Amino acid sequence: MLDAYPESRLAHALLWSFGALVLAFLILPTLIVVPISFSGSDMLEFPPRSLSLRWYASFFGSADWMAALRTSLILAGLTAIVSVPAAFLACVAMDRLGGRLASGIYTFAVIPSVVPGILLAIGLFFVLAKLRLLGTLGGVLLGHVVLAIPVAVVVLYPAVRRFDWVQLQAARSLGAGWGGGIVGIMLPQMVLSLVSAALMAFLSSLDEAVISIFVSSGANTTLPKLMFISLRDQIDPTIAAISTLWTGLVVAVVLLFAARQRP
Amino acid sequence: MASPRIALERVRKVYGRHVALDDVSVDVRPGEFLTLLGPSGSGKTTLLMAIAGFVRPEAGLIRIGEADVTRLPVNKRDIGIVFQNYALFPHMSVLGNVEYPLLLRRLPRAEARERARAALARTQLEGYEARDIAALSGGQRQRVALARAVVFEPRVLLMDEPLSALDKNLREQMQFEIRKLQQDLAITTIYVTHDQREALTMSDRIAVMNGGRIEQLDAPQPVYQRPRTRFVANFMGESNIMPAALVEPLGSAPPLDGTLVIRAENFALERDAAGGDGIAIKGRVAAYAFRGETWHLRLKVEGERELLLSIPSGKSLDQAGITIGQQLTAYAAARHIHRLDGGPEP
Numbered sequence: 235m236l237d238a239y240p241e242s243r244l245a246h247a248l249l250w251s252f253g254a255l256v257l258a259f260l261i262l263p264t265l266i267v268v269p270i271s272f273s274g275s276d277m278l279e280f281p282p283r284s285l286s287l288r289w290y291a292s293f294f295g296s297a298d299w300m301a302a303l304r305t306s307l308i309l310a311g312l313t314a315i316v317s318v319p320a321a322f323l324a325c326v327a328m329d330r331l332g333g334r335l336a337s338g339i340y341t342f343a344v345i346p347s348v349v350p351g352i353l354l355a356i357g358l359f360f361v362l363a364k365l366r367l368l369g370t371l372g373g374v375l376l377g378h379v380v381l382a383i384p385v386a387v388v389v390l391y392p393a394v395r396r397f398d399w400v401q402l403q404a405a406r407s408l409g410a411g412w413g414g415g416i417v418g419i420m421l422p423q424m425v426l427s428l429v430s431a432a433l434m435a436f437l438s439s440l441d442e443a444v445i446s447i448f449v450s451s452g453a454n455t456t457l458p459k460l461m462f463i464s465l466r467d468q469i470d471p472t473i474a475a476i477s478t479l480w481t482g483l484v485v486a487v488v489l490l491f492a493a494r495q496r497p
Numbered sequence: 498m499a500s501p502r503i504a505l506e507r508v509r510k511v512y513g514r515h516v517a518l519d520d521v522s523v524d525v526r527p528g529e530f531l532t533l534l535g536p537s538g539s540g541k542t543t544l545l546m547a548i549a550g551f552v553r554p555e556a557g558l559i560r561i562g563e564a565d566v567t568r569l570p571v572n573k574r575d576i577g578i579v580f581q582n583y584a585l586f587p588h589m590s591v592l593g594n595v596e597y598p599l600l601l602r603r604l605p606r607a608e609a610r611e612r613a614r615a616a617l618a619r620t621q622l623e624g625y626e627a628r629d630i631a632a633l634s635g636g637q638r639q640r641v642a643l644a645r646a647v648v649f650e651p652r653v654l655l656m657d658e659p660l661s662a663l664d665k666n667l668r669e670q671m672q673f674e675i676r677k678l679q680q681d682l683a684i685t686t687i688y689v690t691h692d693q694r695e696a697l698t699m700s701d702r703i704a705v706m707n708g709g710r711i712e713q714l715d716a717p718q719p720v721y722q723r724p725r726t727r728f729v730a731n732f733m734g735e736s737n738i739m740p741a742a743l744v745e746p747l748g749s750a751p752p753l754d755g756t757l758v759i760r761a762e763n764f765a766l767e768r769d770a771a772g773g774d775g776i777a778i779k780g781r782v783a784a785y786a787f788r789g790e791t792w793h794l795r796l797k798v799e800g801e802r803e804l805l806l807s808i809p810s811g812k813s814l815d816q817a818g819i820t821i822g823q824q825l826t827a828y829a830a831a832r833h834i835h836r837l838d839g840g841p842e843p
Contacts, residue, residue, distance in 0.1 A: 422588045
């Protein structure tokens with residue numbers, strides 16, 4: 235790509251510094267919370283004047299934070315478990331039907347990802363109120379699944395389209411039932427996409443705050459919601475500690491997956 | 498257990514307004530190699546898929562042995578199928594592919610492995626057991642597909658244009674290998690192709706299909722030499738179909754009537770070379786081409802009709818040469834002249 239530019243040291247230097255600036259701008263706000271989380275002070279301050287682990291202790295020692303963490307992890311797990319099979323079936327339907335019906339299903343499945351989150355949250359609030367599901371885990375789960383399905387469909391659809399359906403006919407001719415063919419022949423060929431889709435669904439739920447703020451409450455408060463509430467009520471570096479852990483977790487998962495994907 | 502017969506009785510399949518199978522009845526004998534030959538859209542693949550169980554006919558019966566399998570699901574029919582693009586499982590090794598049907602049948606792993614190896618040895622694939630499917634050539638994939646289709650000792654074998662993806666030399670070699678394997682196993686086999694030479698080479702009998710019907714069901718020689726319908730005559734290589742009035746009987750040949758079929762290679766340019774008395778037709782050379790073993794001529798005869806001639810090369814024609822517009826007389830012996838059943842000349 236650099237070949238397109240004139241052979242000039244200045245042009246190179248400018249290009250590289252511009253690239254570095256963009257990267258710094260993207261990464262620094264995330265990284266800045268790391269030193270803050272190790273601060274000994276009661277305030278969010280940068281750079282920290284003293285170092286301690288007290289905010290990590292405060293996070294792990296708090297029953298409220300721990301309950302919210304538990305809720306978030308369970309919710310993210312359930313979101314992956316529900317949305318990936320649903321997205322897989324939608325992809326199969328799109329691939330088999332083809333044509334306008336397929337693009338219709340695709341649009342329908344992906345709409346939640348382009349609708350403003352706040353609209354979705356308000357809509358969901360009224361629907362869940364009608365169904366008396368407000369504040370329940372099931373209610374939040376519904377919202378998160380709606381948001382995770384577009385992600386999972388986008389990841390899974392190319393894999394399903396690549397699949398040669400004659401292989402299922404072959405499996406059937408060799409003695410497999412429908413289920414046996416799908417589990418033994420089809421799914422193993424798209425393991426990587428299925429794991430990616432599950433991971434993306436998991437992370438999308440873990441990260442989701444707007445819907446949670448609207449429809450989760452009490453024992454089912456999620457971690458992002460509790461973080462927002464605590465930021466509003468009192469500012470202390472526990473938030474920074476959680477953010478650091480969070481970022482670490484996401485980076486670790488992504489790196490692990492990237493490493494597995496390489497061979 | 499000997500391989501059973503396959504009987505189809507008035508099998509019918511309709512897609513919208515298109516009649517894919519028009520009351521087809523066939524009786525495939527035990528151990529027979531039957532080829533369904535026809536152009537695309539003739540119904541040959543639909544018929545094969547109906548026997549396999551992937552297509553459910555609207556009417557009719559399909560029997561394998563004595564059992565009516567018309568409503569039996571594919572995986573209960575116990576049929577080996579070789580698909581056009583092989584449909585091998587890319588996430589399994591060669592051995593994994595061939596073991597798959599055995600493990601589905603809950604054979605002990607060791608026994609499955611042994612039988613899969615034996616099947617691979619039969620198709621000359623010893624030493625390839627651990628290979629990935631992606632690392633195989635077209636011919637090797639074909640052999641894996643074949644081994645996988647016969648390893649579980651299915652009652653009958655179906656093949657859907659299995660050689661269409663291979664180049665010519667390999668295709669001819671595989672024709673003989675498949676035929677030999679089929680004869681060794683003595684397994685009733687239905688084979689689909691649009692290649693008439695392949696059908697002639699491999700089959701015990703050929704069913705020539707057109708428009709969802711079987712036009713002629715016969716051994717290769719009769720299908721080739723005595724086509725019963727205009728379609729079969731046209732489909733089985735280069736034939737000339739003409740009214741008897743166009744030809745001039747020679748010598749002791751009996752008078753002719755109706756519609757005649759004469760194959761391009763049965764013409765000669767000298768009366769003696771035709772191999773007996775028969776007919777003569779005069780015409781002018783409209784086009785010619787050298788095809789290696791033969792000269793290919795188009796002769797314009799009375800009434801703007803064109804005659805196809807295929808004359809062996811390496812003889813007089815090579816020295817004499819041909820020119821466009823040249824007057825020639827084509828001769829054919831009586832035994833090479835075949836009269837079509839019914840159907841007026843259009």
